[in-house]
Amino acid sequence: MNKFIFSLAMLSGFFISALSMAQSTDIILSKPDLNSGKPLMSALSERSSAREFNEMDLSHEHLSGLLWAACGINRPESGKRTAPSAMNWQDVQVYVFLKTGIFFYNEKDHKLVLIVEGDHRAAAGSQDFVAKAPVNLIYVSDYSQMTKASEEDMEFYSGINTGFISQNVYLYCASESLNTVVRAWVDRDALHKLIGLKPKQHVVAGQTVGYRP
Numbered sequence: 001m002n003k004f005i006f007s008l009a010m011l012s013g014f015f016i017s018a019l020s021m022a023q024s025t026d027i028i029l030s031k032p033d034l035n036s037g038k039p040l041m042s043a044l045s046e047r048s049s050a051r052e053f054n055e056m057d058l059s060h061e062h063l064s065g066l067l068w069a070a071c072g073i074n075r076p077e078s079g080k081r082t083a084p085s086a087m088n089w090q091d092v093q094v095y096v097f098l099k100t101g102i103f104f105y106n107e108k109d110h111k112l113v114l115i116v117e118g119d120h121r122a123a124a125g126s127q128d129f130v131a132k133a134p135v136n137l138i139y140v141s142d143y144s145q146m147t148k149a150s151e152e153d154m155e156f157y158s159g160i161n162t163g164f165i166s167q168n169v170y171l172y173c174a175s176e177s178l179n180t181v182v183r184a185w186v187d188r189d190a191l192h193k194l195i196g197l198k199p200k201q202h203v204v205a206g207q208t209v210g211y212r213p
Helices: 002-023 040-046 060-071 151-175 188-195
Strands: 073-075 092-098 101-106 111-117 135-142 178-183 201-211
Touching: 040 151, 060 092, 060 101, 060 135, 060 151, 092 151, 111 188, 135 151, 135 188, 151 178, 151 201, 188 201
Parallel strands: none
Antiparallel strands: 092 101, 092 135, 101 111, 135 201, 178 201
């Protein structure tokens, strides 16, 4: 009996450890389905901001499509993305807040790289819905990418380049019947520390995504 209990405890510990590892690793995203969703004109007609979200996690297919639409690589031969950027600086990077952790979207490999473990969604914005919505995107501009630009121009371009990505997310959400809203009300200093950003990296805005209630 004692051997059985010991074996059962060891087996339980193994499964708990395996589950912990599964929740604390990078996420390899599936190839985006380029034939999904509604036509562009229909998506434009339905594009809107919404602040009500179902708490259900996004499917892997929707998470993959969402991030690829945001700023995925659509021309592998040149490494250019679905969203334009001035001088092709590609200064804006996307950090994804999920229940399991904070991830960096590596568009070159189309995967999520774990940055911080645990549920930190509440830190992604000040509105009540942010903490419970399944996905929060934080847009970060790396000023070091903007070579030969003044500080004033860097701030200007970071806003424009973030806007391009945000609109891509809006259109994807409209096409797939998801709710989304872009948010400027974020604690930039706190996020800078939480994510572990470098001095030249600046939080620009956030955007919340989820299924409709």
